[in-house]
Amino acid sequence: MKNSFEEKVYKLCRSIPKGKVAIYGQLARLAGNRKAARAVGYYMKTNEDVPHTPCHRVVAADGSLTGYSGRGGIAGKRKMLIREGVQFKKNKVDLGYSLWKKSS
DNA sequence: AAAATGACGGTGT
DNA sequence: TACACCGCCATTT
Numbered sequence: 779m780k781n782s783f784e785e786k787v788y789k790l791c792r793s794i795p796k797g798k799v800a801i802y803g804q805l806a807r808l809a810g811n812r813k814a815a816r817a818v819g820y821y822m823k824t825n826e827d828v829p830h831t832p833c834h835r836v837v838a839a840d841g842s843l844t845g846y847s848g849r850g851g852i853a854g855k856r857k858m859l860i861r862e863g864v865q866f867k868k869n870k871v872d873l874g875y876s877l878w879k880k881s882s
Numbered sequence: 883a884a885a886a887t888g889a890c891g892g893t894g895t
Numbered sequence: 896t897a898c899a900c901c902g903c904c905a906t907t908t
Contacts, residue, residue, distance in 0.1 A: 822889055
C-alpha cells in the first residue's frame with residue numbers, strides 16, 4: 779500500500795470541489811513536497827483512479843492546461859472545466875477566481 | 883544501480 | 896507575453 783505522498787496527492791485531487799482547480803505545486807505542497815509538482819503530474823498521467831480522480835481539475839502554476847491523457851486532450855479538458863463553472867482567460871484558467879483553496 | 887523521461891516551477895532572456 | 900534553461904521529485908526502463 780502507498781499511504782504516502784502518492785495517496786495524499788490522489789486524495790487531494792478528489793477533494794477539489796467542482797468549479798475550482800488546483801495546481802500541481804499546490805497538491806505537491808499539501809502532500810508534503812513542495813518541489814514534487816513534477817511527480818504529481820506523473821501520478822495524474824498514470825492515474826489509476828480514472829473515474830474516481832478528477833485529474834482534469836489540476837492545472838499548471840500559471841493556469842495553463844498541460845497535458846491530459848483523457849479524451850479530447852487539452853481541448854476537452856478546457857471545455858470540461860468551463861462546463862463546471864471555471865473561468866478561463868484565453869487558454870489559461872483564471873486562478874485568481876477559480877483556484878481551489880484548501881481552507882480548513 | 884544508473885540513466886532517461888515527464889500532465890512542473892521558477893527565473894532569465 | 897512568449898520562449899528557453901535549470902532544478903526538483905518520483906516512476907520506468
